[in-house]
Amino acid sequence: MLKIENLHASVEDKAILRGINLEVKPGEVHAIMGPNGSGKSTLSSVIAGKEEYEVTDGTIVFNEEDINELAAEERAHKGVFLSFQYPVEIPGVSVTNFIKTAINENRKAKGLEDMPAKDMLKLIREKAELLEIDRKFLSRSLNEGFSGGEKKRNEIFQMAMLEPKLAILDETDSGLDIDALRIVANGVNKLKSKDNAVIVITHYQRLLDHIVPDFVHVLYNGKIVKSGGKELAHELEEKGYDWIKEEVDA
Amino acid sequence: MDLKEKLLSSYLVFENKLDIDSPINDIRNEAIKTFEEKGFPSKKEEAWKYTSLNKVLKEDYSIFPKQENAIDYKDVKKYFIHDIDTYKIVFIDGKYSSHLSETTHDGIDVCLMSAALTKPKYQLIIENYYNKVATKDSLTSLNTAFANEGAYIHIPKNKIVDKPIQIINFSTGNESATMLQPRNLIVVDENSHVQIIERHQSLTENAVLTNSVTEIFTNKRAIVDFYKIQNDNEKATLIDNTYVNQKRESIASVHTFSFGGKLIRNNLNYYQNGERIDSILKGVTILSDKQHVDHNTLVHHIEPNCESHQDYKGIFGDSSTGIFNGKIIVNKEAQKTNAFQSNNNILVSDKATINSKPQLEIFADDVKCSHGCTIGQLDESAMFYMRSRGIPEKEAKALLMYAFSNNVLSSVKIPEIKQRITKIIANKLGVNIGFDL
Numbered sequence: 001m002l003k004i005e006n007l008h009a010s011v012e013d014k015a016i017l018r019g020i021n022l023e024v025k026p027g028e029v030h031a032i033m034g035p036n037g038s039g040k041s042t043l044s045s046v047i048a049g050k051e052e053y054e055v056t057d058g059t060i061v062f063n064e065e066d067i068n069e070l071a072a073e074e075r076a077h078k079g080v081f082l083s084f085q086y087p088v089e090i091p092g093v094s095v096t097n098f099i100k101t102a103i104n105e106n107r108k109a110k111g112l113e114d115m116p117a118k119d120m121l122k123l124i125r126e127k128a129e130l131l132e133i134d135r136k137f138l139s140r141s142l143n144e145g146f147s148g149g150e151k152k153r154n155e156i157f158q159m160a161m162l163e164p165k166l167a168i169l170d171e172t173d174s175g176l177d178i179d180a181l182r183i184v185a186n187g188v189n190k191l192k193s194k195d196n197a198v199i200v201i202t203h204y205q206r207l208l209d210h211i212v213p214d215f216v217h218v219l220y221n222g223k224i225v226k227s228g229g230k231e232l233a234h235e236l237e238e239k240g241y242d243w244i245k246e247e248v249d250a
Numbered sequence: 251m252d253l254k255e256k257l258l259s260s261y262l263v264f265e266n267k268l269d270i271d272s273p274i275n276d277i278r279n280e281a282i283k284t285f286e287e288k289g290f291p292s293k294k295e296e297a298w299k300y301t302s303l304n305k306v307l308k309e310d311y312s313i314f315p316k317q318e319n320a321i322d323y324k325d326v327k328k329y330f331i332h333d334i335d336t337y338k339i340v341f342i343d344g345k346y347s348s349h350l351s352e353t354t355h356d357g358i359d360v361c362l363m364s365a366a367l368t369k370p371k372y373q374l375i376i377e378n379y380y381n382k383v384a385t386k387d388s389l390t391s392l393n394t395a396f397a398n399e400g401a402y403i404h405i406p407k408n409k410i411v412d413k414p415i416q417i418i419n420f421s422t423g424n425e426s427a428t429m430l431q432p433r434n435l436i437v438v439d440e441n442s443h444v445q446i447i448e449r450h451q452s453l454t455e456n457a458v459l460t461n462s463v464t465e466i467f468t469n470k471r472a473i474v475d476f477y478k479i480q481n482d483n484e485k486a487t488l489i490d491n492t493y494v495n496q497k498r499e500s501i502a503s504v505h506t507f508s509f510g511g512k513l514i515r516n517n518l519n520y521y522q523n524g525e526r527i528d529s530i531l532k533g534v535t536i537l538s539d540k541q542h543v544d545h546n547t548l549v550h551h552i553e554p555n556c557e558s559h560q561d562y563k564g565i566f567g568d569s570s571t572g573i574f575n576g577k578i579i580v581n582k583e584a585q586k587t588n589a590f591q592s593n594n595n596i597l598v599s600d601k602a603t604i605n606s607k608p609q610l611e612i613f614a615d616d617v618k619c620s621h622g623c624t625i626g627q628l629d630e631s632a633m634f635y636m637r638s639r640g641i642p643e644k645e646a647k648a649l650l651m652y653a654f655s656n657n658v659l660s661s662v663k664i665p666e667i668k669q670r671i672t673k674i675i676a677n678k679l680g681v682n683i684g685f686d687l
C-alpha cells in the first residue's frame with residue numbers, strides 16, 4: 001500500500017529526514033517510536049503532502065502510484081489521512097460544516113454527487129456515537145478552545161467519517177485520559193480491516209496495548225534505525241532510547 | 251470642459267426648470283456655491299489621502315439622463331432579494347421605475363423623493379429633516395444641489411414595518427458615461443422598526459459615477475437595520491455619503507458589503523443626539539483585480555451612556571486596495587461612552603494593499619474605547635490541515651475567508667440577505683460550497 005524508499009526531506013535547507021525506508025501492506029499496523037525531534041511528525045507531514053517540506057531524494061509510492069508530486073488534497077482523495085499531533089484551530093468553521101465539506105469534496109474528486117443531507121446527518125450521528133462525542137460539540141468552531149483530548153477525539157471522528165485507506169495517527173494518545181484512550185483506540189480498531197492500514201506514532205506502550213502493532217520502528221535522527229515486532233515497544237518502554245542511540249552512534 | 255465646470259453650467263439649466271417657490275431651492279443654491287468653492291476632493295486632503303478621484307472624473311458623464319429606459323424584471327431579478335416579499339423603490343438611470351417598484355402609503359410612506367420635495371403633504375417632514383444631518387462637504391453639497399429623486403421613507407411612531415424595503419438604482423449604460431446623484435431620506439419615528447436594503451447596479455460596462463446621499467433619522471427607541479450591497483461591475487464608481495442622526499435609545503445598524511466596483515468610497519457618519527444609543531457599523535470587503543474600496547467612518551458621541559460598535563473585515567487579493575479610516579469623537583459631556591472599533595484584514599496577494607487608520611478624539615474622561623487593527627495572511631497551517639482532509643486549495647481558502655467574515659455576517663438579521671451575500675462571496679471566490687456554518 002505504502003512504499004517509502006530512501007526518503008530525504010528538508011526544511012529551509014535543513015535536512016530532517018535522511019533516508020527513510022518503510023513498507024506498509026494492507027491490513028497492517030505499524031508503530032513508529034523515537035525520541036523528540038527525531039522526525040516522526042515530519043515524516044507524517046511529508047507523506048500527507050505538506051509543501052513546506054522539500055523532498056530532496058527518494059520516493060513515496062502509494063498504491064502503486066508515486067504521490068510525491070501530488071497536492072495534499074489529492075493524496076487525501078486517494079485515501080491518505082493524517083491525524084495531527086497538534087490539530088489546527090479554525091475559528092468560524094463548525095466541526096459539522098468542515099466534515100461535510102471534506103466529505104463532499106472527496107466525493108466530488110471521485111465524480112460523485114454531494115452526499116444527501118439526510119445520509120450525511122445519519123453518518124455524522126453514527127460516527128459521533130462511536131467516539132462518544134456530544135452532538136453539541138459538533139456545532140462548535142473546529143478545534144477552537146477544545147481541550148487537548150477533545151481535539152484528538154475529533155481527529156479520529158474525522159477519520160471515521162472519511163474512512164481512509166492509510167491512517168497516520170501522530171501522537172493521538174497524548175492528551176487523552178484513560179477512558180478517552182480506550183474510546184479512541186476502540187474507534188480505530190472498529191475501522192480496521194484487511195484492506196486498510198494504520199501507522200501509529202506514539203511515545204507510550206499504553207496505546208499499543210489497545211491498537212496492537214504488527215511492526216515497531218524506531219526513528220532516530222531522520223532514519224529508521226531499528227525495526228521489530230510488538231515486543232520492541234515493550235523493550236523501549238523499559239530501557240528508553242539510550243541503548244539504541246549508542247548502537248547507532250557507535 | 252472639466253467635470254466641475256460642466257456641473258456648474260448644468261446647474262444653471264437645472265435651476266431654470268425648478269419651481270422657484272420650493273423651499274429647498276435656497277438649500278440647492280447654497281449647496282452649489284459650496285461645491286463651487288470646494289470643488290472635488292483631492293489627495294491633498296487628509297481624508298482623501300489614499301483615494302484619488304482624478305481618473306474617475308476624467309470621463310465625460312451625462313448629467314441628466316436623456317431618455318427613459320425600461321428594463322424587464324426578468325433581466326434584473328437577480329439583483330433583487332426576490333425570495334421574500336419586500337417594498338421596492340427602483341430607479342433606472344435616476345428616474346423612478348413604477349413597474350419595478352412597489353411603494354406604499356398605507357400607514358407608512360415608502361415612496362419618492364421627487365414627490366416629497368414638491369407635495370404639501372410632506373412639507374413638514376422635509377422642513378424638519380431634509381438636509382439637516384448631511385454635512386457641507388463638497389460631494390454631499392454637489393448631491394444636494396442636484397438632488398431631486400431618490401427614496402423617501404417615513405415610518406410614523408409605533409410601527410414595525412412588515413417587510414424590508416429595497417432601494418435599487420440601476421444604470422442602463424445607454425449613455426457612454428452616466429452620473430447619478432440619488433438622494434434618500436429615511437425618518438423613523440418613536441418605537442418604530444424598519445429594515446432597508448440598498449443596491450447600485452449598472453447593467454453594462456459603460457462608466458457610471460454615483461454620488462449618493464442618504465440621511466437617516468432614528469427617533470426615540472427606533473430601530474433601523476440598513477444593508478448596503480456593493481457588488482457592481484468594474485466600470486462603476488460609487489461615492490456613498492450616509493448620515494445617521496440618532497435620538498435617545500435608538501439602535502441604528504449599517505452593514506456594508508463591498509465586493510465589486512471600480513472604486514467605492516463609503517462615508518458613513520453617525521451622530522448620537524441622546525442617551526443610551528447604540529450605533530452599529532459593520533462591513534465585509536472582499537476585493538480582487540484593481541478594485542479600490544475606502545471606508546471612512548465617523549461616530550460622534552455627543553451625549554452620555556451610549557455605545558458604538560464597529561467591525562470591518564477585509565480580504566484583499568490581486569492588486570486591490572483597501573482603506574479603513576475610522577474616526578471616533580467623544581465629546582466632553584459624553585461620559586460612560588463605550589466605543590469599540592475593530593478592523594481585521596487579510597492580504598491574499600503581495601500586490602494588494604491596505605491602509606487602516608483609527609482616529610480617536612476623546613474629550614471625556616470616563617469612557618471605554620477600544621480599537622484594534624490587524625493585517626495578516628491566510629493561516630498556512632490551517633490551509634494544510636484542511637487540504638489534508640481533501641478540501642482543495644481554492645475551497646480551503648474560501649472557507650477560511652468566509653469564516654473570517656462570519657462575525658459580521660452572523661449579525662445580519664434577514665436570512666435571505668445572508669444567503670445572498672454568501673452566494674456572492676462564493677461566486678467571487680469561484681467556489682461552489684454552501685458555507686452553512
Ligand SMILES: Nc1ncnc2c1ncn2[C@@H]1O[C@H](COP(=O)(O)OP(=O)(O)OP(=O)(O)O)[C@@H](O)[C@H]1O
Binds near residue numbers: 016035038042
Ligand atoms: N518547519 C520547520 N522548520 C524548522 N525546523 C523544523 C520544522 N519542522 C520540523 N523541524 C525540525 O525537525 C526536527 C524533527 O521534528 P519533528 O516534529 O518531525 O519531530 P518529532 O519526531 O515529531 O518530535 P516529537 O516527538 O517531539 O513530536 C526537529 O528538530 C524540528 O525542530
Ligand SMILES: [Mg+2]
Binds near residue numbers: 040041042085170
Ligand atoms: Mg511529533
